[in-house]
Amino acid sequence: MPSIGLHHYLALSAVVFCIGIYGMLTRRNAIGVLMSVELMFNAANIALVAFGRFVTPQLVTGQVVAAFTIAVAAAEATVALAIVLLIYQHHRGIDVDRINIMKW
Amino acid sequence: MDPITLAFLALAFLIIVASLFVVSSRNIFHSAIFLILALFGVAGIFVLLEAPFLAAAQVLIYVGAISILMIFAVMLTARIADGQLRYTNEQVPTGLLVSLGLLVVMLYSLWQTPIPTSAAAPVSGAGRKLGELFLTQYVLPFEIISVLLLTALIGALVIAKKDPRAASAADDSAADVPARERERAVV
Amino acid sequence: MSAFDLTKFYADWQIILPECFLFVWALFVLTLATLGKKDEPGRSGTFALWTILGALITAVWVGVTADGAAFGGTFVFDRLAVVFKEVVLGGVILTAISSIGTVGRLEVHRGEYYGLILLSAVGMLLMVSATELLTLYIAIELSTMGLYVLAAYHKGSRRSAEAGLKYVILGGISSAILLYGVAWLYGLTGTTNLAAIKDAVMNIYMSTGGFPPAMTLALIFVLAGFGFKLALAPFHMWAPDVYEGAPTPITAFLSVASKAAALAAFLRVFFVGLESAAMAWTQMIAALAALGMIVGNVTAIVQTNIKRMLAYSSVAQIGYILVGAVARDTWGATAISFYTMAYLFANMGAFICVIAFSERTGSDEIADYNGLAARSPVLAAFFALFLLSLTGIPPTAGFLAKYYVFLAAVNAGYLWLVIVGLLTSVIALYYYATVIRKMYFPSGETASTITVSKSLTLALVISTIGVLFFGVFPGPFVGWIQNAAQMLLAGK
């Protein structure tokens, strides 16, 4: 087994990203969907930090971007959860696939 | 097998398994717990990548804040805590297909792409360096992110705050539905 | 670490003055909102308007006085920025004016409404100027964050809540996709600065004679991220639902200001940063533009709700705009910018008409527009004019915009795309004409007259002036845009 390099981290990131996609596409619970989106953000962060570590080790660009991403994800999660609560008030449930008044 | 490899494999295993549980657990509360586990794993990966500051941030913000927020939301919205009949929608086969397809595409692209890596040692004192950069080169995004957080704060406040009209809200939305049904009937 | 340089500090912050101005006043509006016991409907709106006007003037002033880059080249104030900042601020002004009625009907959180609009506008202005991927990404997030909330602002309405949820979920995944694409671009080029990316991409191409698959993947991811902001097919699926559910002024805001900012960012990323990878994305953009024109126009035909119809129509409009992108040269950039300008006034105007109509009738159904010409001749005339501009009938700005875009594409050899565009524009004529016909050639009895409030009339007049002025006397303005496009492409 070769030593762990950039490609391993990237492969891990791709796997987590796709697991996130799968969850995003299939969970009925809105919070489950949001969790899956968080997984996708994390996958991107792994890729960013790995790139930063291996491509430009002298700079910390990757880490900077990842740090910002964490903040963005936090903000996004806050707003999204607030909206989920609002939906809950209306529907008494947060099944994403039942929220489809508007279509076509 | 050197310790780094071992640690990576262990963390990767942890993250992947935990993620799989996040997306497939029947109980949303369990999902949240596994999410925390996965996020811890990612923090471990950051440590391996010699980004300790980021690992700390990951634990503090993600695990400490976002996940807890989610658990709160789960508790606030879970009418029937578990025993939901269907926790997934009908997109399971197609969703699987697409996510696997994308995974294949990504891995293939990854394998076919030579990425010029640098063998240089990572900069020492990354945390200090980060702090410097936040205030110099990246001062603009740093400022913007503060505005962003402010916006999210106000937004979440506006949305989540109980409306004095909340009682009438139910009536409004009840009125919504027949209108839509009528429209559909016309169509 | 160099010593603190005061001159440079001033220069940096001078360039970002419009954003600062907007932000500080947004804080003021927000503070005001929490201070007042019972918020007067008009007060925060008036403040917001003055704020935006101030920002507009500041932007012009900065554009005239301080031309250049700041913050280590992550932020520029070039001519393109001036053009698009004016467009965005124009959209924000019209949104603010047309919101007065909507806000008046809110029970609470009136001030926050304007505050969020202003904060979102700050994000848009930053998007227009960002020349570095991280700054751009965060600016995009800032602009979207306020919009998520604004889409769900009618808390009593299920539709509005649903719009918010759909928007935030799809926004979240698009954001993740875009971030992943950014990560890959960074990994492949080792930088996040667009100018440096351009060189790095060129190097990759020179050394391997092509692009590795990961490069393509990164391109697709970034394109998808922009596709979401632009509501470009097939990433447009959120748009009709969110447009329908959101408060109508916000719909207008989404469809105009937000898209204009995204187009500026698109120009910077694709015409500058990824310029050397053009062969990898031109075909893609062409295909997506064609898809957008077809899907948008065809689906718009069968809509019964005017907001949905306009939503699909704006999906098609983005397709037309991106027809200009296949040219990848000054013509293309000029055409895109001019089209955006024309689209601002026409689409904004159309939505303001919808607002005016639903304020009095409470309806967004196309069927209810029957006989509008008799109920309110002025409103019907305005609406017809905006629809004609969207169709591209002279002498409106929309005509010249379409002409310019198609000309750029023909010049670039994309005749098939132009033919698709022309054919679908006939479809567009069909559904726009249906509305016009309903208004002017009514069947059956028509109801009482409709009056339009003063503020909306003002907004309508501004839009009309825009539509006609840029249709009849485009010369100086287009010259200016072309100059901006040249400077953008020259990398200055």
Added chain:
Amino acid sequence: MIQTAWLIPIFPLVAMAAIVLFTHRHRALSAGISIAAVSLSFLWGWSVAVSVWGDPTVHRMSFDWLNLGESMYIPIGIQIDGLTGMMLVVVTTVALMVQIYSLGYMRDDPRYSRYYAYLSLFTMAMLTLVLADNFFLMFVSWELVGLASYLLIGFWFEKQSAADAGKKAFITTRLGDLGFILGLLLLYTGCGTLTFQGVFSAVDSHVLSGGLLTIAGLCLFAGAVGKSAQVPLHVWLPDAMEGPTPVSALIHAATMVVAGVYLVARSMSIFLAADRAAMVVAWIGIITSVMAASIGLVQNDIKRVLAYSTVSQLGYMIMALGLGGFTAGTFHLMTHAFFKALLFLGAGSVIHAVHTNDIREMGGLHAKMKTTSITFLIAALAIAGVFPLSGFWSKDEIVAATLGHPIFTVLTLAVAFMTAFYMFRLYFLTFTGKPRDQHKFDHAHESPKTMTVPLQILAVLSVVSGWIGLPWLEHGFSSVVFHEHPHHPEFHVVWAFIAALVGLSGIGLAYMMYYKGSIDPERVRARATGLYTTLLNKYYFDEAYSVLFVRPYYTMCRGWFWFDQHAIDGAVNGLGRVSVAWSVFNRWFDETFVDGAVNGVGWLTRGFGAIVRHLQTGRVQNYAFIVFAALVVLWLLQ
């Protein structure tokens, strides 16, 4: 006068603005403003035309509208030469006559002011079109003309058919306009300019390749096909008769529909260089001409006969242009404008009197309305090509243009025969014989002066306007209108004689069938039932569109829908509530098929849209699915 020629379209523009903004509440004032404006245009137009008559210089005036260096340069300007002068005369004269005539005809209409505003808008656009010195401005006014036409056809929108006809006209001609704008873009990329001067000199100096030129020529011609109602886009013109009759006279006989002819004539250089394109033009022209004339034989609606006659005569002009007879085509354009406007206005006068369009309910009206009858007769003689009326001279030139192409000559003569026949069938059935509807006859009366005076003026023009084409005139039509490409057809006495004879024999046949009754029309009809029904149904054009496009489309959609139902739906489960979709689709199909009407693309895409909309399931995860699927597909496509 030439220096101020740009004022000509400004007058009606000002009138329109004034009516819309200020005087729309005052009927008489609005009409007065409009007529005053068009009178000014008339005076200006005539004096400009007179002053450029025989003057070989081309007067140009332009200013920069969009000047962005190399990438984009569009001047806006006017160009005055013989051709423009002639068009100015035609447009302003007919417009003035029609506006005066409308004083009487539209007297009782509640939307009188609006009517005059539309007329002014139209006049402005049409005048700009003929004055333009570049394709761009021409296209702009071309579109405005289309818009005005749409508004005027649908003017009586209380009738559903009128509103439909307006939309049909707008969209059908718009299809042709696509060709126009495509041609324009091609020419611009080829020549770097759109001014007539620049494009034609580029064409003359062979800057453009032959293939590009042919395609560009055909694209421009597509625009002409739409506007001038040539096959296969002619379907809108007969329907456009739903508009008020003066509008039909102005727009659908004398001015707007000749815009296409004018475009081809103006682009003479292109068609001279691209002979294959020219041949297509000629064939389309003659096919249209023959088909429309034969449909005209059996129509019973007085305006529809005239409508088909218009289509047929436009085909004549187009054919002549395609065969290189530019003088012939434009000359006929002018004479036709006068006598066809006269025919329409005369028909309007009749309709005004008897309140019906059906000639089977008329008869013997000569006794009641002498002026109308006599002027109508003059116009009919002119269109039939009787010496020495205007039609004689222009038709002779058209016949002369076909020499060397025997098929065209024969068909041209056949059309001449049919034209004379249906025109006199119309005349005899309307004005002579016994009244077939005594009640309507009793109420008939001659129209007021405002209507008859324009008839008389146009009658004079129908007689004399041909004389400027007299072959032995030194400054005759052929030598003044086309200085750059002088074209002097010989006057063929033999062919003139033959053509006149053919026309007279058509008149004679009509005389025997419908005046003397020595041949019974019923028996003719019985003998040729198949042909008769075919003609009566206008060669089943609308039906053919249904069979050719709608039904295969339906089949395709059904196949698609089956696929949707069985394959995709099972997989994605979002593709919709099948039952609702099915009913939507059925309704769409019912409306399309049962109505039988083909409103062109609209219907087709509507069905398409009804299906596509079901991708929009309302469920956010389906949307996300499409996003990710698109990512994969895009990558695979690369």
